[in-house]
Amino acid sequence: MTKTTRRTFIAATAATLATPTLLRAELNTVQRNASGFMAQKWQDHFDTFDRVTILCDTNARALHYWNPENGDYRIYPTSVPQTDELTKRGLTKIVRKKHNPSWTPTASMRERDPSLPVHMEGGAVGNPLGTRAMYLDWPAYLIHGTHDTRKIGRRSSSGCIGLFNFMVEELFEITPVGTQVRVL
Structure with missing residues (x-):
């Protein structure tokens, strides 16, 4: 069993809070690039x-x-x-x-x-x-x-x-x- 330290707790919390932002940034990049290669009128x-x-x-x-x-x-x-x-x-x-x-x-x-x-x-x-x-x-x-x-x-x-x-x-x-x- 591992002991949870304050440093481990803070790092895990920061990673959890940052995940949605990182996913949104990646999704925006993919949408921008994909939309450019869709047919235009x-x-x-x-x-x-x-x-x-x-x-x-x-x-x-x-x-x-x-x-x-x-x-x-x-x-x-x-x-x-x-x-x-x-x-x-x-x-x-x-x-x-x-x-x-x-x-x-x-x-x-x-x-x-x-x-x-x-x-x-x-x-x-x-x-x-x-x-x-x-x-x-x-x-x-x-x-x-x-x-x-x-x-x-x-x-x-x-x-x-x-x-x-x-x-x-x-x-x-x-x-x-x-x-x-x-x-x-």
Whole structure:
């Protein structure tokens, strides 16, 4: 038979009281991630559906793609901006696409991290834009790939939406310039 000490009693009580909080936190995480990978209706987010359409859901960390011509609908896991202050939300469009994009950190990125290079050529090891980039009509905001697969599903970017390279390559091929994009 074990003797119950005050220390054992306090530790057991703390663990018992913390359990519901931990379970609620885990449940919220699972619900957020699961809800992002449930089908969405374009009508809930766009007034017209006359061209390819993309919805970037920063809360669910998912990108939804629709093509009205062939009924194609796809969902991709993404990385999202590190903070709400770095997240631009609203309606935009893709204005340019680039294979192996070069990267020039913005002044605010270099201010936050002075060790960043001034410029990095496309295809260079460590280039955070990966193998493809689709530029939005908001300056310095992109949908792009990443070589760092640990970033997907996390708040890890300085404002962009990131995808696994093989997924952004697929999306790049089926997404024309002019695609309407909404970031939530």
